[in-house]
């Protein structure tokens with residue numbers, strides 16, 4: 067039986083672009099999935115703009131502007147759009163820096179389906195393609211007063227360029243020394259409820275009588291700064307993140323005893339007696355859930371602060387597992403390129419409209435080990451440079 071011919075996807079450079087308007091410098095590409103057509107467009111006139119997405123519903127003949135979640139790519143001079151599966155479209159930006167050229171537009175992934183239900187309208191989500199295995203975010207949970215904030219502050223102080231704190235939103239009032247935008251984004255309940263409906267949060271929970279939540283933007287701000295994201299969230303939040311597409315490491319911090327927890331909470335002096343009582347009641351359930359198997363990868367007891375901090379550092383070093391060695395130094399897709407896809411492999415033929423010549427170059431993207439997705443990053447992308455790549459019985463190989 068013969069091999070199925072690879073699917074040819076034309077690029078959307080200035081010459082072959084669908085709907086390119088030379089006056090406005092706008093360009094767009096379109097991909098049909100089921101009953102919908104996704105039109106992804108941009109204009110290189112406005113460097114601050116982002117690539118736009120429009121959806122045409124073939125069933126009712128109407129266009130819509132979907133809610134677009136995640137950090138959006140900025141426009142480049144052109145891009146190719148490749149249908150990977152019925153859930154996501156690969157966008158390869160031309161003439162962009164190596165860390166900004168591979169993007170995934172999710173149109174029907176689990177996350178998008180959930181958000182569509184929540185928002186009650188069309189939703190798409192962007193996720194940036196990361197080569198190799200970028201480090202996973204760290205979720206730190208534990209009862210109020212156990213010392214999560216103290217441990218995180220130590221980590222951020224010692225490694226300011228490695229770790230970044232995900233600044234949560236909360237409806238609780240700021241404490242005396244808390245700074246808006248640094249410790250929390252302090253917000254009103256009705257505003258936060260609207261933001262939740264608009265799909266802006268990765269997770270939210272009602273904790274000790276207030277709303278708390280991690281916005282997609284908070285996590286992306288840290289990741290975009292090239293840092294490893296730390297989330298300080300309660301057990302309900304940890305459970306939601308576990309169920310989301312964000313692949314993280316989950317650490318639960320325990321007190322050495324309940325009495326010590328009570329002592330720390332009181333000595334912090336930030337809560338009224340009534341609030342302390344409420345937090346202690348909730349702590350019992352959190353300790354039960356946090357220490358039962360399944361949710362957390364690691365449990366640390368915060369007895370002596372320095373010992374616990376050293377253990378936390380050891381644990382993070384073990385979990386590091388960063389491997390970003392797969393990206394060729396000079397991976398940059400020129401305006402003039404074409405793309406072919408077969409199974410999990412995408413070939414980008416660069417130069418001379420894909421015709422072989424001395425200047426022509428081919429890159430291969432291996433999508434078989436992708437992990438994570440929106441909201442956040444799609445990791446595990448492998449890029450090989452060189453070629454010419456040929457097809458063999460197992461797919462594509464390099465000769």
Ligand SMILES: Nc1ncnc2c1ncn2[C@@H]1O[C@H](COP(=O)(O)OP(=O)(O)OP(=O)(O)O)[C@@H](O)[C@H]1O
Nearest residue numbers: 209210211212213214215216330334368369370371
């Ligand atoms: N190992 C420790 N030994 C003694 N005191 C500690 C230890 N760790 C933290 N503390 C103190 O306990 C109090 C509570 O710590 P922290 O505010 O970090 O708790 P938390 O878990 O972040 O609480 P919350 O969830 O309410 O934000 C602080 O006053 C802090 O200085």
Ligand SMILES: Nc1nc2c(ncn2[C@@H]2O[C@H](COP(=O)(O)O)[C@@H](O)[C@H]2O)c(=O)[nH]1
Nearest residue numbers: 210234270271273278279280298299300303
């Ligand atoms: N589910 C979430 N929980 C959060 C978030 N930010 C903080 N928290 C947790 O709330 C309690 C109370 O915090 P406090 O600052 O009022 O003492 C604590 O357990 C935090 O871990 C969040 O975004 N989501």
